[in-house]
Amino acid sequence: MFQGEESAQQIKMRAQRIHPNSEHCYILTETKTQHIFRNIAQMQPDIVVIDSIQTLHTDHIESSPGSISQIRETTTELIKFAKETATPVILIGHITKDGNIAGPKILEHMVDTVLQFEGDRNHIYRILRANKNRFGSTNEIGIYEMQGSGLREVSNPSEILLSKNEEELSGTAIASTLEGMRPLLIEIQALVSTAVYGTPQRSATGYNAKRLNMILAVLEKRAGFKLGAKDVFLNITGGISVDDPAIDLAVVAAVLSSNVDITIDKTMCFAAEIGLAGEVRPVNRVEQRILEAEKLGFESIVISKYCKLPKQTYGIQIIKLGKVHDVVKHLFA
Numbered sequence: 001m002f003q004g005e006e007s008a009q010q011i012k013m014r015a016q017r018i019h020p021n022s023e024h025c026y027i028l029t030e031t032k033t034q035h036i037f038r039n040i041a042q043m044q045p046d047i048v049v050i051d052s053i054q055t056l057h058t059d060h061i062e063s064s065p066g067s068i069s070q071i072r073e074t075t076t077e078l079i080k081f082a083k084e085t086a087t088p089v090i091l092i093g094h095i096t097k098d099g100n101i102a103g104p105k106i107l108e109h110m111v112d113t114v115l116q117f118e119g120d121r122n123h124i125y126r127i128l129r130a131n132k133n134r135f136g137s138t139n140e141i142g143i144y145e146m147q148g149s150g151l152r153e154v155s156n157p158s159e160i161l162l163s164k165n166e167e168e169l170s171g172t173a174i175a176s177t178l179e180g181m182r183p184l185l186i187e188i189q190a191l192v193s194t195a196v197y198g199t200p201q202r203s204a205t206g207y208n209a210k211r212l213n214m215i216l217a218v219l220e221k222r223a224g225f226k227l228g229a230k231d232v233f234l235n236i237t238g239g240i241s242v243d244d245p246a247i248d249l250a251v252v253a254a255v256l257s258s259n260v261d262i263t264i265d266k267t268m269c270f271a272a273e274i275g276l277a278g279e280v281r282p283v284n285r286v287e288q289r290i291l292e293a294e295k296l297g298f299e300s301i302v303i304s305k306y307c308k309l310p311k312q313t314y315g316i317q318i319i320k321l322g323k324v325h326d327v328v329k330h331l332f333a
Contacts, residue, residue: 004055222278
């Protein structure tokens with residue numbers, strides 16, 4: 001590993017904290033590519049890690065480290081080395097405040113794979129996502145838990161994203177969503193209260209606020225719920241953000257549950273999109289969502305009646321509905 005961010009003493013302190021058990025990891029604090037290749041020729045490593053690419057510089061370019069020309073040239077040299085020697089090279093790069101990779105966009109085009117860690121500083125879970133992959137699918141993700149001893153793989157993310165409250169609470173609903181190729185069960189929390197300050201507030205955490213406004217308009221127009229004078233707050237637990245339209249039905253259920261202060265059965269989950277006409281629309285790969293809910297012990301799942309399912313028996317009750325007012329009747333009749 002070639003380190004340009006921290007000294008060898010700092011890295012040793014971090015390594016001792018997570019109790020490494022490998023004696024074959026070599027660390028060199030070097031930022032010039034010519035010196036790096038000289039050391040690689042002596043050690044012949046199985047894998048090379050550069051931290052970070054923005055700190056490297058080469059004698060072939062007369063500019064400061066981190067500039068566009070330096071990043072492009074040093075990356076070109078490392079890619080050439082990787083192709084000629086068949087040695088995997090991992091480049092660690094900075095990100096901007098928006099979460100994008102810092103530096104020129106050409107850096108992402110030059111490499112074979114772009115892996116990005118996503119997470120919130122207020123939560124311990126991290127998502128490893130492949131934004132680009134020349135050797136496979138970009139739909140797979142990995143979820144990890146940040147601990148004092150390092151990262152731990154989370155084999156069943158759905159269990160950590162669902163609350164373990166024993167008492168029944170209104171305003172909560174479970175949605176079956178997809179992150180890449182992996183089905184997840186997430187908890188939607190909603191709070192509906194009378195507006196105190198005149199103008200009703202609309203707030204969504206982990207969910208598109210504009211889509212929340214659209215769903216509230218559908219509920220008022222198609223289901224007859226007067227939500228225009230009420231504050232509506234929505235939250236997806238676990239600190240993750242979801243843009244899957246399949247959680248629309250769970251959002252509707254959570255909002256209505258909070259509005260009428262009636263709890264929803266904890267063994268029920270939802271997977272459907274809501275249209276502007278108030279119809280419950282089908283979503284893709286609904287069979288995977290059903291099987292994930294069945295595996296986690298849910299007893300029923302609400303989907304669109306327009307979903308086409310293979311003729312097989314499931315160990316979970318499948319409830320098919322077509323309109324928003326049908327959902328209201330089923331949940332709060």
